Amino acid sequence: MDIKKNISLQSFNTFGMNVNAQEFVSIDSLKGLIDVLNTNPSHLFILGGGSNMLLTKDIDALVLHINLKGISVISTSNERVKVQVSAGESWHEFVSWCLSKDFGGLENLSLIPGNVGTAPIQNIGAYGVELKDRFVSCEAINIQTKELKIFSKDECEFGYRNSIFKHALKGEYIITSVVFELSTENHSIKINYGAIESELQKNGINNPSIQEVSKAVISIRNTKLPDPKILGNSGSFFKNPMISYSKFEVLKSQFPLIPHYKVSEVDVKVPAGWLIETTGFKGKTFGNYGVHNKQALVLVNYGGASGENILNLSIQIQKAVKLIFDIDLESEVNIL
Helix, strand or coil: CCCEEEEECHHHCCCCCCCEEEEEEEECCHHHHHHHHCCCCCCEEEECCCCCEECCCCEEEEEEEECCCCEEEEEEECCEEEEEEECCCEHHHHHHHHHHCCCECCHHHCCCCCEHHHHHHHCCEECCEEHHHCEEEEEEEECCCCCEEEEEHHHHCCECCECHHHCCCCCCEEEEEEEEEEECCCCCCCCCCCCHHHHHHHCCCCCCCHHHHHHHHHHHHHHHCCCCCCCEEEEECECCCEEEHHHHHHHHHHCCCCCCEECCCCEEECCHHHHHHHCCCCCCECCCEEECCCCCCEEEECCCCCHHHHHHHHHHHHHHHHHHHCCCCCECCEEC
16 A cells, blocks of 8 residues: 655645645555555545535545546346446546436436545435435445445435435445446436526427436536636535525515525425525635635635635624524535
């Protein structure tokens, strides 16, 4: 194993924060992962695509960069296919691979940054679709015992941007691969969330293929979200908060244009981006960092900002939203 010392993680996190890892090793095989774990390092930090984190300080630990690769079809039946994908594969490249095979179900999740292995932890989602909708199982290794375990969908306890790996089993397992069940025919097209339908109509598409839905999603995301390779960011920084209908009705009397999405008979989801924009933060800059001018959910590093800068900005936003709307905004990214 090639363990490096005092390595910059700037190119390994999408915010582009220039923090150092005390030790760093890239893992490209299950054997290599087990070998490293067998050294029983005192402090571990698991790194995937680096897309859902804000690094505010150097990492005083052994950073394991999970770089496991491979995609394979493991079974087909009744217009369905099960695909196993290794944790180190790029999420968007995996979605693109599925589309090239005409496997449907993940097209609405196109262009989400990050790797496959971290996607279940967050239960990533976009445009009315969540990872759990197509998830079958994942394989993960117990950091202490080095034993492999298969987690079913139920065992993962998925919720809104949530899973068992963020709470009860946080820091106990490393996901090594994920299995999805996708459609091969008669795809279920979902275009009634966000601007997908209008984007398709703009292009004269009334009966879209899964590839055309993906292109529409990519087009929408490109107009709203900055490319992290060009402008440091971690996508949506905050979760969309859920509030009761009664509280929503009170807010609607004060803010008639407040949007919402029904979650249940008693709860609604309010777009965090709208809340932030209404507080006046959209497009605000503070030297070399700020809030994106096209999407208020996105905090950006214009170059040279620190993690503390972004963290303090997020706290300012949370306080403003709480003051005006009495709503608690929760960070979607992991702050370290």
